[in-house]
Amino acid sequence: MAAMTVIEAVRATLDEALGGDERVFLLGEDVEAGGVFRATEGLVAKYPGRVLDSPLAESSIIGLSIGAAHYGMRPVAEIQFADFIHAGFDQLCSEASRWSYRTRGDSWLPMVVRTPWGGGVHGGQHHSQSIEAYYAHMPGIKVVAPSFPADYRSLLKAAIADPNPVLFLEHKRTYRLVKQEMEGAPAEEVIGRARITRRGEDLTIFAYGLMLHESLAAAEQIAADGIDAMVVDLLTLNPLDRETILEAAKATGKVLIVHEDTLTGGLGGEIAAIIAEHAFEHLDAPIRRVAGPDIPPMPFHHTMESFFMPDRAKIAAAARDLAAY
Amino acid sequence: MTQQISLPGSAMDDPGSEQLGLFLYQMQLLRRFEEKTGEMYTKGKIRGFLHLYTGQEACAVGALNALREQDQIVTHYRDHGHALARGVDANRIMAELFGRVDGLSGGRGGSMHLYDVSKGFLGGYAIVAAHLPLAVGLGLAARMQKEDRLALCIFGDGSVGEGEFHEALNLAALWDTPVIFFCENNLYGMGVRFAESLSTQIPKLAAAYNMPAVSINGMDVLEVYRETRKAVEHCSAGNGPYFIEAMTYRYRGHSMADPELYRLKDEIEQYRKRDAIEALKQHMMERGMLDQAGWEDVVRRVDKAVDDAVAFADASPEPGLDTLYGNLMAEPTDD
Numbered sequence: 195m196a197a198m199t200v201i202e203a204v205r206a207t208l209d210e211a212l213g214g215d216e217r218v219f220l221l222g223e224d225v226e227a228g229g230v231f232r233a234t235e236g237l238v239a240k241y242p243g244r245v246l247d248s249p250l251a252e253s254s255i256i257g258l259s260i261g262a263a264h265y266g267m268r269p270v271a272e273i274q275f276a277d278f279i280h281a282g283f284d285q286l287c288s289e290a291s292r293w294s295y296r297t298r299g300d301s302w303l304p305m306v307v308r309t310p311w312g313g314g315v316h317g318g319q320h321h322s323q324s325i326e327a328y329y330a331h332m333p334g335i336k337v338v339a340p341s342f343p344a345d346y347r348s349l350l351k352a353a354i355a356d357p358n359p360v361l362f363l364e365h366k367r368t369y370r371l372v373k374q375e376m377e378g379a380p381a382e383e384v385i386g387r388a389r390i391t392r393r394g395e396d397l398t399i400f401a402y403g404l405m406l407h408e409s410l411a412a413a414e415q416i417a418a419d420g421i422d423a424m425v426v427d428l429l430t431l432n433p434l435d436r437e438t439i440l441e442a443a444k445a446t447g448k449v450l451i452v453h454e455d456t457l458t459g460g461l462g463g464e465i466a467a468i469i470a471e472h473a474f475e476h477l478d479a480p481i482r483r484v485a486g487p488d489i490p491p492m493p494f495h496h497t498m499e500s501f502f503m504p505d506r507a508k509i510a511a512a513a514r515d516l517a518a519y
Numbered sequence: 520m521t522q523q524i525s526l527p528g529s530a531m532d533d534p535g536s537e538q539l540g541l542f543l544y545q546m547q548l549l550r551r552f553e554e555k556t557g558e559m560y561t562k563g564k565i566r567g568f569l570h571l572y573t574g575q576e577a578c579a580v581g582a583l584n585a586l587r588e589q590d591q592i593v594t595h596y597r598d599h600g601h602a603l604a605r606g607v608d609a610n611r612i613m614a615e616l617f618g619r620v621d622g623l624s625g626g627r628g629g630s631m632h633l634y635d636v637s638k639g640f641l642g643g644y645a646i647v648a649a650h651l652p653l654a655v656g657l658g659l660a661a662r663m664q665k666e667d668r669l670a671l672c673i674f675g676d677g678s679v680g681e682g683e684f685h686e687a688l689n690l691a692a693l694w695d696t697p698v699i700f701f702c703e704n705n706l707y708g709m710g711v712r713f714a715e716s717l718s719t720q721i722p723k724l725a726a727a728y729n730m731p732a733v734s735i736n737g738m739d740v741l742e743v744y745r746e747t748r749k750a751v752e753h754c755s756a757g758n759g760p761y762f763i764e765a766m767t768y769r770y771r772g773h774s775m776a777d778p779e780l781y782r783l784k785d786e787i788e789q790y791r792k793r794d795a796i797e798a799l800k801q802h803m804m805e806r807g808m809l810d811q812a813g814w815e816d817v818v819r820r821v822d823k824a825v826d827d828a829v830a831f832a833d834a835s836p837e838p839g840l841d842t843l844y845g846n847l848m849a850e851p852t853d854d
Contacts, residue, residue, distance in 0.1 A: 219663065243663075244663075246694075248690070249686070249689060249690065249693070251686040251689070251690065253652060253682065253683050253686060254652040254655065254683060254686035254687055254690055256652075257649065257650075257651070257652025257653050257655070257656060257683065257687070258652050258653075258655050258656035258659055258690065259656060260652075260653050260656055261593075261652070261653040261654060261655060261656020261657040261658070261659065261660065261670070262656040262657070262659050262660040262663075263656070264641065264653075264656070264657065264660075265591070265656075265657055265660035265661065265664070266660065266664070267659075267660045267663060267664075269656075281682075284646055284649055285649065285652065288646050288649060289644070289646070289649055289650075289653070294846050294847070294848060294849045295627065295846050295847055296624055296627055296628055296632055296634065296642070297624065297634055297636055297642075297846075298624055298625060298627070298845065298846045299845075299846040299849060300634075300636040300637075301636050301641075302849035303849075333847060334847060334848065336848075355851070356851060357848075357849035357850070357851055358848050358849050
């Protein structure tokens with residue numbers, strides 16, 4: 195198998211899902227033409243009538259998916275940018291999340307909402323957001339945010355097969371930036387599992403999406419100084435893999451959590467709380483977080499954007515501090 | 520107990536005396552059920568927020584009886600009447616209002632979130648207009664599966680101000696989905712007259728999205744039934760969505776907590792003179808389809824059904840907290 199970029203992995207998985215299951219269909223803005231990032235390119239020609247351009251109506255894109263999923267279809271909705279998904283917040287959080295619960299399992303919703311998230315593309319305030327914390331807060335929705343193409347492939351496949359609503363987050367900066375030889379690459383097939391991507395003894399870094407790649411780069415930088423960092427790819431943000439998180443935290447006793455989402459109320463707080471509650475005696479230093487600053491939007495200007503985004507240098511600096519504690 | 524009837528023939532067929540008898544029974548059941556529900560609320564048997572359907576019975580009974588077994592229903596939070604008219608077990612509805620184990624969702628849902636998937640009754644929704652896109656999704660699934668099945672989407676006049684109302688109508692028409700949009704216009708969105716929150720008329724909005732749109736007398740069960748039958752035929756023939764505005768009136772407040780400072784008692788009295796149950800009763804009596812003894816029999820049977828529902832609910836145990844985490848997520852299957 196050849197090497198694939200993230201966007202190629204997403205497209206190939208959608209293609210395979212449409213080909214393998216007649217109940218699967220795609221809907222979203224511009225998906226027939228391939229979408230802004232070309233994730234659905236060529237699919238309408240191959241699967242006519244099953245790739246549907248919707249009006250600009252995010253709430254209804256998700257609401258329709260609920261209705262269709264109840265009646266045996268397997269909708270895969272695309273929200274063009276994660277920044278636009280909040281118009282459909284109610285459908286995901288007030289309706290989809292509790293469908294199985296309110297019907298006590300008489301009905302379920304095999305539906306996926308895919309959306310490109312994250313910054314680093316000079317998109318400014320309405321094309322750069324990290325939205326995961328709002329949705330990962332909601333029991334009843336699975337939130338998946340892979341980092342490597344092989345995991346995009348296996349986890350998107352798992353999301354489409356899942357009988358529950360899954361919010362599948364695709365980091366837009368990594369779409370073409372990250373390429374991976376697929377043959378032999380580790381591919382997580384189960385939603386809800388994290389992976390220790392790099393073994394290390396001195397400290398543990400938790401990250402996902404673009405920040406996972408920056409964390410791995412930072413780990414290489416500090417390795418030159420003799421600091422050996424473990425790096426954990428969270429992969430699924432709801433439910434969090436508490437077992438792997440605790441195992442990895444206990445292994446080094448020093449924890450650094452990285453996300454580009456703003457600091458306050460970000461997932462880092464939840465991960466820190468899990469570790470503080472269940473692995474307190476194993477800690478040798480206060481838990482550290484490297485995150486976006488508490489500023490509402492990511493600014494447009496490239497220097498300001500760089501200031502906002504965590505990167506390998508900031509992660510390496512925090513890791514050195516932590517290792518020296 | 521109510522039962523779902525299957526109706527052969529076309530929309531133009533007038534219901535016969537047997538069917539009118541069923542309509543009368545059901546409307547009286549809805550009325551009495553709600554009166555009893557209000558009573559149980561004041562007794563503390565039912566807690567929380569309670570919205571009674573009293574006055575609007577012709578809408579539920581006319582519309583739901585026009586549907587077929589395979590059709591699906593989503594509705595708003597004033598949903599007891601719709602569930603009853605669909606033939607959902609009154610005992611289990613009352614048990615749900617009491618929050619008991621034998622309730623439709625074992626006490627998870629309560630008054631505003633009834634459902635019975637086996638009856639195609641997919642629930643009451645208490646986020647205004649949020650269920651309109653769902654209905655279009657149900658219709659879209661039917662269209663993609665090439666099955667003759669439609670979604671009846673019931674909502675109030677308050678929904679019209681929500682963005683999802685417009686999104687859903689546009690999508691339903693654009694994608695030719697079999698959806699009957701059924702607006703119960705009871706004149707008030709809580710305490711605000713609908714005319715004060717809408718710059719136009721509701722059917723004009725629906726017509727603008729390119730679907731048949733009518734405004735009918737929602738206090739006349741026959742008119743509601745006939746119009747909904749037309750809508751069923753329209754959707755079933757693959758002609759896309761259909762919009763009905765049924766002008767109706769609720770006799771009680773928005774909820775049990777509503778002091779009703781926004782309307783005069785006279786207004787309620789005026790509407791009570793057009794009461795749907797009285798109208799059908801008279802209609803049937805004038806045509807020799809019903810006599811006083813027959814009416815008393817309806818009352819007696821309904822009273823018993825409602826008393827039975829209360830007794831059933833009262834006897835049903837409180838849910839154990841060990842059920843709290845069940846069905847949080849559906850389990851993956853090989854399907």
